[in-house]
Amino acid sequence: MSSAMSQEGFQSVSEESPGDTSLNALETQRGTPGKTPIQILHEYGTKSGNLPVYVLEKAEGEAHQPSFVFSVKIGDVSCTGQGPSKKAAKHQAAEAALSILQQDNETVCGNRVDGIPNRNIPVKSESNGVAAETNNHPNSVGILQELALQRGWRLPEYTVLMEAGPPHKREFTVTCRLESLSEKAVGNSKKGAKKAAAEKMIAKLQSLSGCSEITWMPKPSVRFENLRNSSAEKMCLLRRNPLSIPNTDYIQLMLELSNEQGFEVTYFDIDELTVNGQYQCLAELSTSPVTVCHGTGISCSNAHNDAAHSALQYIKIMASIK
Incomplete structure (x- = not known):
């Protein structure tokens, strides 16, 4: 073939x-x-x-x-x-x-x-x-799965983020994740929300491809071995400098590092608040293996910053192991 x-x-x-x-x-x-x-x-x-x-x-x-x-x-x-x-x-x-x-x-x-x-x-x-x-x-869920199988991608993952509304009028929020991409949709059933999220994902793939025929390809995963062996500027700064300086924009630091090293960072907001009433999110890095770090904060952006901070700490530890 x-x-x-x-x-x-x-x-x-x-x-x-x-x-x-x-x-x-x-x-x-x-x-x-x-x-x-x-x-x-x-x-x-x-x-x-x-x-x-x-x-x-x-x-x-x-x-x-x-x-x-x-x-x-x-x-x-x-x-x-x-x-x-x-x-x-x-x-x-x-x-x-x-x-x-x-x-x-x-x-x-x-x-x-x-x-x-x-x-x-x-x-x-x-x-x-x-x-x-x-x-x-169209059977968007089936089309998306078939597409992933054809291209050798990870299969789409669907997560129910939230259920709301009275029993006779439930509303479900579902996230569809495919490689480094994420789409969220709402429906009056889990199946309907899943299908709507898959439809949005297909539309995003077509948009990224610039036409109706999907040509988008995910970036190859970056192995931690590559990060350990890297002598690039941002990685060297991460190894040398502490990650405990107040008011640091860790999202920007993570963006610069990911651009330098060739991996992608995706932030997933969690609708449910913590027991202390704080916002939550997950930062997912397209490394091999995939890295997922949790963050909390008094706002969505603070939660993103906290998750980026955790992810940077993890990379710093993993990239320093010889």
Whole structure:
């Protein structure tokens, strides 16, 4: 498998779906000039709640005659396509998936939502009139997990930060963490909040990539061995100087050190106050192994500063061990 696979994998088409997107109308759409199989499949995925995920499986051949193989997965359907360009291979894969979905629609007429078979129900099972669950939003949690698996990233982590409201109107706050990134969302159920956080994470990845196709890559982890062996300016200052000077901006010191050494620092606020009524937060460093330090203070910024102070103390100790 080509190493280029890690660079590909997530495809999203931004065009809104005009008109009828039911699979019964696919034959008409597929004959419409200017409407590509990728666009039609994306429209179907948006309606059915399973956005297609594309993966570059092979890239071979000479420079003047390249050959690409892409796979596409949408719901429980997986297909591959081959072509002289990445775009052509994706189109072939999308075309193959559309053909299978068209056949499924003709075979299973019970599993439909607005004329589209619901891919969350197994196609071969008999529904016997059981109503399919309508899902108008893409399966963002599944897409994010699949993306992490394709790229070899740590899997997304979801944490319920807070539950509030009366029993009949609960409100949940969930954080989604992926590598060094974090997004927070609120929902009236844990599942809804988790899904909303995943959607925000996908939007952030697309924003960082500068387009709908996700090309963002996390920075490689920095090992403590590298920190111990570093003779760079900020690391030397950390080793020499005490960390007990009042009114020091430890957040800035941590920022300068992380920029010098190539790791990232993420602060996670904890909604719950301490027993003394102070704010809390966690500082996470993208070192190997990952470093997490706790901080408290009379404000959020003071808690961040305290967490940065703890993290600097930890690095100072670990970087001095020979």
